[in-house]
Structure formats: structure tokens, C-alpha cells
Amino acid sequence: MATAWALIAIAIAMAAVYRFEEDVTITALVPLLLLAVPYPLLAVALALLARSNARPGRIDALDAMVVALACFLLLWVFVIQDRFMLGAKVAPALVVLPAGALVVFALAVRLVLGGGLRDPAMALLVLVVAVLLTTTLGIFVLGLDVGALRANEVIVTAWSASGPLLGAIGLLPSFARPRRPVEAGTPDLSTGRLVLFSAIVLVPLVAWAYDTLGPRDPDPTVVAVSLAVSAFLLVMLVIRLALLARLAQRRADDLRVRTAELATAVSEQAALHDQLRFQATHDPLTGLSNRTVLTDQLAVWLEDRNRAKGALLMIDLDGFKRINDTCGHGAGDDLLVQVGRRLTAAAPRQAMLARLGGDEFVMLVAGADRTVATRTADRVVDSLREPYQVDGQHVRISASVGALVIPGDRVITSTELLRDVDGALYEAKKAGGDRAVVRELRR
């Protein structure tokens, strides 16, 4: 940064001390080079400042080049080429100053487009550069007319102002305490830039119209220059649009990837939600519904005033503790899983089966009368009596079933119902097990 500012100070000082005399002809290369000496210094300084104060990125640099080329084309068509066609031998002048000014101007625009104007010191520096470019080009243009490098009053005053402006930069608070650099990011086509490019697209058209329809006969050499610059400018614009399209494509790709990731995350979350809901409502061992679901379903069924009669079966294995004690809890769990499968197979289609806990199961058969309840209970007892294959051994176990037939018009709570069906199960157990006891709800 210090190097950049030092180069700027040197450039302005050199510009200040150089004087123009009427006898310095415009065709002399040395005076022109001296006039252009501040340009490389300014160019290097602006490039250094843009690196530290502006947003990094090639697109800003490309845009700056497009703007500079458009300005050069206008300068060429409306100012320079007229003098050229008048016959002045100004070939060195036509190359040195405009080319240098083009580079400096492009770098200044690069600093502006990169967000450099947010720093007051940078904004003032851009003004100083603009003054310097305008005055040197003014001297150049005037020189083309009169054949000598001279400055008029306006130019001298403007040029003199560049010094005090530079001093003011040094005294600005933001100069001593630099602001945070602009954050990196890819510049897109903002509304301002869109308007700018729309105007720039018209520049080659205007140049061509002036060359062909203007007040003078077109000179092939002059027109060739403006056509070449126009073509280059249009190519740059096409490249800019291609970069913009690539940027849009990259963002679309990113969006697509993120959308896919989001969809995957949502899908995983939905699966997790289903898994949690299943775990909350089912017995992890047998996969049957748990006590919570049974209680809820029972309450819903009992609260339905239009419900038909039904039956509630409570199943308890006889001597299950013996299996656990002799064969181990693993074998006991395996047996419970098989019992769950047999109960599922034995249950009517409309039945709801749940494991209350331990070796106790409950089956709610909506719409069942005493006959269906008895047939179901007997089927359950017969089914569970069949031998099981546990840990490579044949295991036999029986079950007791208490069944309660519930009339459709009876008001009763699920707690009372479970208590009553437990009474029927107790009767079956008391009678020796391996049987079903079916009772009607009497209250």
C-alpha cells in the first residue's frame, strides 16, 4: 500500500513540474513520453491499490476493460480521428498518450467496480486520476489542433487542482486507518452494470454511424481503427456474457446439488420420524402394538356410540418363567417372538393385537359375538399349544385365555374392561390353564 501511494505522489509531482512550451511540437516523441511518464506509475499504483482495496476477480477487470475500450472508441471517433484526417503528422502522439490513458483509466474503473469507492480516500484518488487523465488528454487534443503541446487556462487550473486533492487524500481519516477490504465474491450483472453494458453495446453502432454517415468522407485507415476497436469491444462483451452464463450455470448446479442434499435430508428425517413413531407405539421384541396403542384404540372404540359388540381377549403363557429360568432369557425372547407370530396368524382380520408386557398379550376383536370370541380364543389356545423350536430344542408351552364379550350399548372404560378380562383370565389360570374362559360383560 505504501508503495502504491508513493508512486502516486511521484506521478503527480512529475506531472506538475513538466512545463509546455509553444515550440514543443506535437510530433516530437520525447515531450510526449515525458507527458506520459506519470501513466505507468499511476497504472502500477492503481493495480496495487485494487489488489488490496477492491474485490478480487477477473470479471471486474474484464468489465473495466470493456468500459475503457468503449470510452477510447468514443474518444477516437469524435476527437482524435478528425485531427488525424486533417493531415497532422501525429503518429507517436496518437499512440503514446491515448494508450497510456486507456490503461490508467481501465485500472481506475477496475478499482471503482471492485467496490473501492467505499473508501473515501480511494474515491478521491479516482477523482485525482480522472483530473490527470482529462488534463493530459486535453493538452494532447489541443496540441493536435495547433501542432504544439500547450495547455489553456482551464487545463492548467484543473491540473493544479490535482495536487491539493492529493494532499487532502493524505489527511483523510480513512487514509490513516484503512477500511476492511471488500469481501471476496463473484460480481453478477447488477442493474447498474446492465444499464452500462446496454449503453456500451450502442457505442460501436454510434461509431460506425458517425464514420459512414458523418460530415466527412470515411478514411479507410481511420475506419479500420474504429472497426477493429469495435470488434474487440464486442468480443469482450460476448466473453463477459459467456462468463455470466457460466456463473449462472454454476449457481444452478450448486442449487441443484443443494436441493438434492436437502431432499435427502428431508427423506432421512421422514424415515427417522417413522422409525421413532414405530418405536413409540410398538413392542420392540415382537413388533406388535404396545400398551399405549392398545389403551388408545380401546378408548376410541369404547367412546364410539355406534359401535357394535366386540370381544377382548387376554392371553397369558402358562409357566413362561420356567422357560426363562431353564433356557435363558434369550430363549424366552425367542419364544415370545414366535408366540407373537402365532397370535397374529390366529387373530381375525379385524382384530388388534398388542403385547401388554412380559408374556401377556391382548386381542381386541371388534364386531365379535360370543361365538366368534369363543372360536378365536380356542384357536389361540390350540395354536400356542403346538411345540416351538427354541435354540435347537423342542419346547412346549400352553396358554390361558380370558375373553370378555362386550355388548355394543354398554358404557365402560378401558381400565374397567381390562380389569374384567383379567378376571376371566384368572379363572382360566385357576382351572389349570391351557384353556379359554369366555364371559359376557354383565354390568
Next chain:
Amino acid sequence: MLTVVRSPLALYLPVAVALLLGVIVTREPVRPLVSVVCVLFGTTVFTVSVARRRPQPVPG
């Protein structure tokens, strides 16, 4: 006693404006001299500021 504290910029600007006015109102042969003084004055102030500049670490 009344003490007025002025910022360097507040002191600098009147001098710079005065020099610039000098460039506008004077004529040859004084004018080129005033013009050079004007530019060199600003450039000198700027150079001194660059030399004395002690940038603080950029936050963040």
C-alpha cells in the same frame, strides 16, 4: 482560555483553496509558479502523510 482543536484537514483545506484561487486569478509569468507551488504543496502534504502513515491492523 479557549482552546480550539482543529483537524489537519481543516487547516489544510483553506490553504489549498487559496493556492488554487491563486492559480485562477494570476497571469503569466506568476501563474506557472503558483501552479507548481499549488501542486507541490499538495504532493508534499500527501508524501508526508504516506511517510507518517501507520495503518492499524485490519479488523476481522
